[in-house]
Every structure is written in structure tokens, then in C-alpha cells.
Amino acid sequence: MAGTLQRLPTVTPGRRLAWRAGAVVTALAITTLFLALSGRDPRLLADLVVRSTVGSRFGLEDLALFLTPLLLTGAAVTVTGRIGVWNIGAEGQFYAGAIGATAVGLYLPGPAWLVLPLMAANGIACGMGWILVPALARAYAGVNEIITTLLLNFVAGLLTTYLAVGPWHDRVTGALASTGRLPVRIPEIWGVVHWGFPIALAVVLGLAWLTTRTRWGYQITISGANEQAARYAGMKVRARILGVMLLSGGLAALAGVFEVAGTVHRLQGGLANNFGYFGIVVAVLARGSCLNVLPAALLMAFILNAGIVLQTEQLTASAVLAITGLVLFMIAIADELAHYRPVTIRAEARP
Amino acid sequence: MIDLLTGTLSTAVLAGGVLALAALGEVLAERVGVTNLGVEGLMSLGAVIAIITVVATPDPWLGLLAATLAGAVGGMVFAFATVIVRANQVLCGLAVTFLGLGLSASVGHDYAGVPSPATFGRVPIPGLSALPVIGPAFFGQNLPVYLIYLVLPGLAHWVMFHTRHGLAMRAVGENPAAADAAGLPVTALRFWYVTLGAGLAGAAGGYLTLTYVPVWSEGLIAGRGWIALALVIFAGYRPFGATLSGLLFGLITALSFVGQARNWPIAPAFLNMLPYLGTIAFIIVPVVVWHRMRRIMAAPAALGVPYHRDVR
Numbered sequence: 001m002a003g004t005l006q007r008l009p010t011v012t013p014g015r016r017l018a019w020r021a022g023a024v025v026t027a028l029a030i031t032t033l034f035l036a037l038s039g040r041d042p043r044l045l046a047d048l049v050v051r052s053t054v055g056s057r058f059g060l061e062d063l064a065l066f067l068t069p070l071l072l073t074g075a076a077v078t079v080t081g082r083i084g085v086w087n088i089g090a091e092g093q094f095y096a097g098a099i100g101a102t103a104v105g106l107y108l109p110g111p112a113w114l115v116l117p118l119m120a121a122n123g124i125a126c127g128m129g130w131i132l133v134p135a136l137a138r139a140y141a142g143v144n145e146i147i148t149t150l151l152l153n154f155v156a157g158l159l160t161t162y163l164a165v166g167p168w169h170d171r172v173t174g175a176l177a178s179t180g181r182l183p184v185r186i187p188e189i190w191g192v193v194h195w196g197f198p199i200a201l202a203v204v205l206g207l208a209w210l211t212t213r214t215r216w217g218y219q220i221t222i223s224g225a226n227e228q229a230a231r232y233a234g235m236k237v238r239a240r241i242l243g244v245m246l247l248s249g250g251l252a253a254l255a256g257v258f259e260v261a262g263t264v265h266r267l268q269g270g271l272a273n274n275f276g277y278f279g280i281v282v283a284v285l286a287r288g289s290c291l292n293v294l295p296a297a298l299l300m301a302f303i304l305n306a307g308i309v310l311q312t313e314q315l316t317a318s319a320v321l322a323i324t325g326l327v328l329f330m331i332a333i334a335d336e337l338a339h340y341r342p343v344t345i346r347a348e349a350r351p
Numbered sequence: 352m353i354d355l356l357t358g359t360l361s362t363a364v365l366a367g368g369v370l371a372l373a374a375l376g377e378v379l380a381e382r383v384g385v386t387n388l389g390v391e392g393l394m395s396l397g398a399v400i401a402i403i404t405v406v407a408t409p410d411p412w413l414g415l416l417a418a419t420l421a422g423a424v425g426g427m428v429f430a431f432a433t434v435i436v437r438a439n440q441v442l443c444g445l446a447v448t449f450l451g452l453g454l455s456a457s458v459g460h461d462y463a464g465v466p467s468p469a470t471f472g473r474v475p476i477p478g479l480s481a482l483p484v485i486g487p488a489f490f491g492q493n494l495p496v497y498l499i500y501l502v503l504p505g506l507a508h509w510v511m512f513h514t515r516h517g518l519a520m521r522a523v524g525e526n527p528a529a530a531d532a533a534g535l536p537v538t539a540l541r542f543w544y545v546t547l548g549a550g551l552a553g554a555a556g557g558y559l560t561l562t563y564v565p566v567w568s569e570g571l572i573a574g575r576g577w578i579a580l581a582l583v584i585f586a587g588y589r590p591f592g593a594t595l596s597g598l599l600f601g602l603i604t605a606l607s608f609v610g611q612a613r614n615w616p617i618a619p620a621f622l623n624m625l626p627y628l629g630t631i632a633f634i635i636v637p638v639v640v641w642h643r644m645r646r647i648m649a650a651p652a653a654l655g656v657p658y659h660r661d662v663r
Contacts (some may be wrong), residue, residue, distance in 0.1 A: 007659060088442060102615045145386070146441070147581040147634065151627045154574045162620035277449070284442055316570060322453025325392075329432065329446035336438040336657075 006343045016338050020285075023334035024299075026128040027327040062192040065263055066301035069094070069274025071200040073279025074286060074293045074300070075207050076248040081288050082211060083224040083244045085138060091251035091276025092156035093127040097253025098260040100126030101158060104268040105260075106168060111127070112184040119184075120257050127253020128246045130156065133307070135245035138240040145245070153276065161269035166241035168267065178268035186262035196258030201294075205252070208290035211308040220244055252276060278304065281328050303327070353484060355613075360488035363500035365563045367601020368499045369555050373503055374586060374593035376422075376551025381588055382511065383544040384524035387420035388444025389429055390552045392451020393422045397457035397556030402467055402567045409469035410559045415495065415554060418561075420554015423546050423616045425451060430545040434538055437657035448576070467565035471495055489520075491560055496509045500594055503551075507590035520544065524651035527658035530578025537658055552576065574627065581630045586639075596633075603629045647662040 020283045031040045048189035053059045073090040080087040089091075108115055130152060150200050151281035163179070170180040184195040211217040223230040230237050255275060260267055287297035307320030380387045387393075404417040425447060432443045441560035471493035479490035489496075511517040520540055521529040527537045544599055559575070562569055578600060586592030607622035615622070637648070 007661060086443075133631070133635070137639075141635065141638050143635050143638060144581075144584060147577060147584070148631050150577050151574065151581065151631050154627045155624045158620045158624050165620065166620070277445075280445060298386060311654045318456030320453070321449050322457060325446045325449025325451075326451055328449060329443060332438040332442035332446060333432050333436050334437050335442075 004343060005340045007339050008341055009339075011174035011338045015280060016284060016335065019334040019338040020331055021093065022331035024327055025080050027323070027330040029327060031323050033222060044335050045310065046349075050306050051311045053302055053305045057191065058287060061193050062308070063078045063298075063301050063305050064190075064193040064197050066304050068194075068197045068200045068262070068296055069112050069255040069259050069275040070278060070282055070297040070300050070304075071204050072251050073275050074282025074297045075204050076251035076255075077279045077283035077289060078286050078290055078293055079207060079211065079220075079251070079284055080248045081224075082217075082228075083220045083241055084223075085241060085245060086146045086280075087131065087149050087245060087248045087252075088280060089131060089134065089276070090248070090255075090279045091272050091274065092149070093130045093277045094251035094256035094259070094272040095153075095156035095160045096126040096130035096249075097123035097256030098267055098271055099156075099163060099256075100124070100253065101240075101257040102168070102179060102182065102262050105184060106179060109183070112187075116261065119261055120254065123257035124250040124253050127249040127256070130247075130253070131245055131249030132194045135249070137243050138245065139241040154282055155218070157269070160267065160271060164268045170266070178266045180266065184261070185265055186258065192263075194258070194262035196262040197203070200255075200258065203254070204293050207251075211290055216240075216243075228347055255279075278324065281324060284328060284331065300324075355609065357484050357487050359602070359609050360484060360570075361492070362605035362608055363598065364488050364492060364496060364500075365601070366604040368496055368596040369563065369575060369590045369597075370579050370582060370600050371594045371597025372499050372503070372558060373552045373555035373576060374582040374597055375499075375590055376508060376555070377580060377587055377591050378548075378586065378590055379507065379546035379551070380545045381654055382524045382581055382651055383520055383541045383657070384651055384656065385430070385433055385541055385545050386440050386444065387426070387429060387447075387545060387548060387552075388441060388580065388653045389425065389447025389451060389549070390579055391572055391574070392448035392455075392581075393425045393549050394451075394556035394576045395572045396425055396451045397422045398560045398571055399421035399455040399556075399567050400553070401509065401557030401560050402462050402465065405467055405469040405561065406462065406465065409455040409471045411471045414467075414469065414525030414561050415557045418557025419554040422556070423550035425469045425553065426546040426549020426657045427542075429549060430542045433657065434541045434545060437659065440655050440657070445579070452572075459569070462626045463569065464566060467560055468568065469561070470565045471562050480621070486523050495562070499558070500598070504590040504594045521651070524653055527653050528660075531660060544640075550658075552579075560641040561574055576633035578626060578630050581634050584648070584650070585630075585633050588650060592622070599633075600626055600629065600632060641654065646649075 034046060036042050050228055053063055073094060077087055101119040104115065104119040104122045108118065117206050131149065132153065134145050134148035137148060138145040165177045166180040170178055174179055186196055188194045211220065219235045223235055223240050227237055256272065259271060264271060282293060282296045282300050285299065286292035303324060304320065310319065311317055357370065373394055377387060378392055401414040401418040405411060405414040410422045411506040429443055429447050432438045433440045473491055474494050475491040480486045519530065519535045523535060523537050523540045531537050556572065564571065582593060582600065584598040586596045603626050610617060610622045611619050
């Protein structure tokens, strides 16, 4: 009798979920260990985290505000993943959307019912424009989209800061490094939670239908699974890649529109708050399914919200980034380990 | 005018050295078939460890060594996940970037704004450094410059293309199944070259804080790791290609400094965008303009694909 490991080609959802739960628990255990070593009481912190996230009304409102952009950036990275493309530039498209919305909001006077949709439309168009060059290069020249989309994030960040402290700078108060307060805002529905939240939910559900129940979604899935086969079947793979990437840019941009018009109300440097990067984590957790974006974004929003609470306890904002990295790392390992199954080989079965 | 040219070129050599070193490390990792997207995080870790080391013992060489080791340890963690466990390389790379950026900012919190007490001084080479323009830029620099531009890429090039070991290394990146069948240790080669590459990324971060930007602050790396990743593609996965493209991008960075110093009628924000936009242009334009480039500059065939012996 000898024990060995066998690699399974596919993994059942339950098995994967169990491994992933183990990964998240491990990551959180390591974090707790670090906190305990640095002289903090983990139980007190845990209590504080629960009270200020799911344990109170204000906590829940904050959770929904975090959830809104994460749903959209998570969906943005998920849809490109379905065709085998990584959009690491959601952060930049988020900024582009915020810039597009702010331009309309600041310089187009009018009633809110007219200006808000125009802000959204212009923001989405800007986000699509922001991803256009990487999308064309990927679809028609095979240029690595990970690097092109990512580098544009830095350009978008610089452009946002430039606009906020330069030409669009608030001349009324003058002190803040931001634009003036937008004259229109997305109306609230529950406390500080605005209409962006239900719209983001609806968009994700709509995408789930689009990607799994339509001809277009089917072609995306096939093109992502086997480009050659898709091409032989007469599908326009390149046009699909371009279309999906533009859609992705528009989704990330919508997150930026909601953030600037619903939550922050002015354009400022650092507005995107890493939401674009955390969208990648959401997409990884969701594993290509738009429906899974809902629970994945919820987990991510919880981690971010908990991180804000921990910051009041002298933990830096960057600690949250490190914790997120650890969770992602553990999940990547667990996803692979879930493929293995111990088997025993009998003596006579051996050659 | 001559002064300006000399100054620009000197800055270019320094700024480019950071990119060249990180890109060389990534060339090593990608040649054995592993994409390490964690360069940005590893550089950040190296940068902060270098500062912490020289604050304790003011010797820049020790700082550089500590930065290299920090990068290598991070690389071992990454290599354990991607080469031994064979987890998804894109995910693990992003995770290492997040971890590296987050950890370095947490660890470096008390060191933010502290100027580096020890930096690499200039060591002019007698004779050569007296040459106009290129003298001060290339022969009046600190010692690691020669390591980065000449010794390391030379060594890497010789090992890669002129030794049996280099052939083995490249085989592992092109066709691990065939390499395995020929008796080559695929896992070991991948593990150690990824670790070595990550060590160079850490060293690049340390080099940044020990010469060119001698102070730690959060977000110091500012995408240099990602630019280095792009340079590897632009360099066609060749050591001297990485060095030369590093220098080229050093020039672009230096240009934006010159623009700011001389009050060009362009906002500094736009000049700061140049390296990023330049990188994007440089990886898109060649393949669009000249189709044969795709074959000459092709990536190792097994890049990014984990190797399972039992799965064909």
C-alpha cells in the first residue's frame, strides 16, 4: 500500500468552496496572529469590527457604499475574464468615468433628472475611451492587455489630480485639493446609501443574464474557452474581445460615476481608493460567474469596511492592502490544492 | 546646453538602472516560464528594507544586500505557490504586489520622510569620466551602475546563450515536458530562477532608495515594477535588451525632469505621464508596424503555464 496524490481535472463547486473557506480562515488567522504579536487584543478588535460593519445601521450603510463600486468593478473584471482577457485597468477606467461625470456635472447647468443621466452617459463613454487603445491592441495585434490596461491607471490618477488641483480646482473654498461640490447628486434611498446601489445590483443581475442566456454571451464563453474552435464556428472572436473590453471599461466607469455623483460629490485625487484593484479580487473570487460577483463583492466590502475600523486603532490603510493580498494568495493556493485527492495504490497495480 | 545634456543623461542612467535591474530579474523568471507580476510589490519591499538597513548600519552595500534578500524571500514565497503548488501565476503575482505594497507601507510607516543616511557615492573612472557629455553620465557614476549595465546582463547573456545550463534553462521555459523527459529538473530550475529574479527586483527597489530617490514614502515605486514588466516584452526576453530598454525609459523619465526644471509650457502632470504612455506605445507600435517582430520577440512558449508531469 502506498499513498499518493491524484490530480482531478475538474473540481466540484462544494469542494472548491470548502477549500476557499479554509483559505480565507487561514489568511484571517495569520492576520490575527500578527495583530496579537504587535500587542493588540484580537478579540476586542473582532468585536469592534462586527459592531461597526454588520452589527449597526451605520455599519450596514457603509457596507452598501463600499459594495456599490465593488459590484461594478468586480463585474468589469469578471466579464473580460470570460473571454480570457485580464482588465487590470478598472482603476483607470473608474477615474475616467468620474472625470467624464464631473465635466458634465460642473459645466452643464440643468435639472438633476436631465444632468444625472448625461453625467452617467459621458462617464461611461470616457471609460470606454480609456480602454479603447488596449482593447484594439489586444484584439487585433495580440498585445498583452495586462500591462497596457494597468499602466493607464497611473495616467488616469495623474490626470485626475491635475484636474482637481488645476483647471477644475474649487475656487470658492480654495483650500481642498479637489473640484467644487457638484451641483447635482444621486438621491439617497436609505441613510447615505444612494440609488447607485440598487442600480449596480440590477446591472450585475443583467450581466448574469447577458453572459449565460444570450447568443452573445455564449459566443464570449466559447471564444474564451477555445479561440480556434470559435473561429472555425464562424464567430467573430476579435470583435467579441473588443466588445467585452469596451463593456468592461464602461462598467468600471459607471462605478466612478456613482462614486463621484453619489458618495463623494466632488472630484479629487485618490478618489478611486483602489476599488479598481479590489475589483480584480472580487472577480477572482467570483470565478467568471456574474452571479457570484454578489457574494464576492460582499466579502470584499466587509474586509474594506473592517479595514476602516482598524485604522482608528492605529493600523495603517496599507495594512488592509496587505491583508487583501494575503487572502488572494491563500485562495490562489487553495484553488489548486482543491484539485488533489489522496489515493492509495495497491501493490499489484504498480508496474 | 552641454550641461543640460550631461545632466539629462546622468539622470537617465540612474533612473534607467532601476528599471533595467528589475527587468533583468523578470527576464530570468519569464525565460523559465513563470510570469511574476509581483515585481512592483517586491521592489517596494526592497526599497523600504534598504532604508531600514542603512538607518541601522550606514553601509549602502549592506542595504542593497538586504533589499536583494528581501526580494528573494518574497520570490521564494511566490515560487512556492506558483512552481511547487502550481497555483495560478496571475493571481499569485497580483497577491504578491498587494502584499508587498501593503507590508512595505506598514513596515516603513516610521521611516517615511527619513532621508537615507547612506547612499552610493560617485566613483569616477580616471580618464573616461573626463570625456564630454558621456563621460560623467556613464563613467562618473556609482559602482552599482556598472553592475547593472555591464556585469549582470553580461553574465546573464553568457549563461543563457553560451552554456549548457542556459540551454536547459531556456528549454524549461519553452517546453517543460520535453525538458523533463531529457532529465532536466524542471521544478528546481523554475524555483531558483524565479527566486533569483525576485531578488533582482528587490535589489532594484533598494537601488532606487540608495541612489536616485534617497527617501522612503508610500507609493514610491509608482508603477516602476509594471514598467519593468512591459520592458521585458519590449526587450524580447533578452538580458541586454532589458538593459537598453531600461536606459531608454530612463531617458524618458529624465526628459520629464528637464521639462519641469526648465519650465516648459506643459503641466508637470503631463510630463509625469510620459514614461507610462511611452511604455504603452513601445509595446504596441513594434508589433503593429512590423509583423515579423512577433516571431523574433516571441515569449517563451510555456510562459505562464504551470507544468504538471502527469497531465499531457
